[in-house]
Amino acid sequence: MPFPSDFENNICARARLCFGKPVQLLRQAAESVARRLTGAGHQALFAGGCVRDALLGREPDDYDIATSARPEEVLHLFPGSDEVGAHFGVIILHEGGYQFQVATFRSDGTYLDGRHPDSVTFNSNAEEDAKRRDFTINGLFEDPMSGKILDYVGGRKDLEAGILRAIGIPHARFEEDALRLLRALRFAIYTGFKIDPATWEALCADASLLQRVSPERIRDEFDKIITHSSRRLGVELLVESGLMEFIVPEFLALQGCEQPPQFHPEGDVYVHTLIMLELLGNSPSLELALSVMLHDIAKPPTFTVDETGRIRNSGHDRLGAHMTGEILRRLRYSNQIIDDASSMVANHMNFMNVQCMRTAKLKRFMARSTYENELELHRVDCSSSHGMLDNIEFLQAKADEFASEPLIPPPLVSGHDLIALGFEPGPLFSEILEFVQTEQLEGRLFERDTALAVIREKFVSD
Secondary structure, three states, X not given: OOOOOOOOOXXXXXXXXXXXHHHHHHHHHHHHHHHHHHHOOOOEEEEOXXXXXXXXXXXXXXXXXXXXXXXXXXXXXXXXXXXXXXXXXXXXXXXXXXXXXXXXXEEEOOOOOOOOOOOEEEOOOHHHHHHOOOEHHHOEXXXXXXXXXXXXXXXXXXXXXXXXXXXXXXXHHHHHOOHHHHHHHHHHHHHOOEEOHHHHHHHHHOHHHHHHOOHHHHHHHHHHHHOOOOHHHHHHHHHHHOHHHHOOHHHHHHOOOOXXXXXXXXXXXXXXXXXXXHHOOOOXXXXXXXXXXXXXXXXXXXXXXXXXXXXXXXXXXHHHHHHHHHHHHHOXXXXXXXXXXXXXXXXXXXXXXXXXXXXXXXXXXXXXXXXXXXXXHHHHHHHOOOOOOHHHHHHHHHXXXXXXXXXXOOOOOOHHHHHHOOOOOOHHHHHHHHHHHHHHHOOOOOOHHHHHHHHHHHHOOO
């Protein structure tokens, strides 16, 4: 990625000139925080990602501020701020409607739990603070008032060269916090940078350290990778580095799992899935990205070859839905995400039957909450393999045909109507209501009185 040649030391001017109003207001609020700190005699610097992104010509989403002020001094200047991270020198405060993280310059002790240092030493030395950070491109500081860049770790040079490099000894950085293993891959795909060979070697060697990290923290980084536009590269790096073994080990079995060449000329299930991930749009929903990655997760355990020599994976959709649920529960996803992704995996083979469905069944199929995501899953599934999109064309035509009214219109009768007819609540209720809805969806019933008459005729005994 080219380094902006016209962006030397004055980020302030560029931010005001090139970025939109919300970004300008965000920076102004961040400068206000820094100004109050410097006015009280403290050093205050923009730190990390906001400096990196601005130097890359990108709009920072937030501004972190590093300061020589100790936590109690920050709290004195910003009363009512959040002290949750005060033990590590981190205060969360609000200014101008925005939230900012203000951290005291510090050096860290050993990381006994693989996440938190067992001790921190506050100091007034920005250079020492930079050396405790993860990657050189995240170790840059900016003076908010002058726009001057302070670089103690070679981050500016690595930005120019497009290199992601751990600060200091890579193994030591990963040993301190194993989540940095995943963060390295995320930063690599977000920036398009190449990972420094020594950093990559340590990352692969230390992959097993990821077992120290909680499922929730792994999940949050994993989400950012698989929903990014470069998700295919991200998944490939997860596999090549050995990290996937400690996230979704079942995914590794897709490598070398053959498919019927007449339907899948692209190759094995792993290649097929990678192509599908690449074909997704730039901002897929999390449920869609997960279901694409896991839609064929059960092909390896269902792999058989019949007497004619044809490869079959009977029931891989049903088993895949079960495996998807197990995988996502292990990573502590919400019940809604688990239900939606599992449902999409379970239904991904049903699209081959849509042209044979009766109208009522088709309308119910299209009315499900996961349908639009499933339609996109089907599109990339077909586009990455045999290329036949006739089912999508059929469904698009049906969507136009059904557009004049809701797919599932208001019911003609209710349970109260059935009670009035003498029925008692029970299984027959559901049978009758489903029958009436089917007749309504098929276009054979339109009015309540007619529906009640049909119920009397079909379900009421003399």
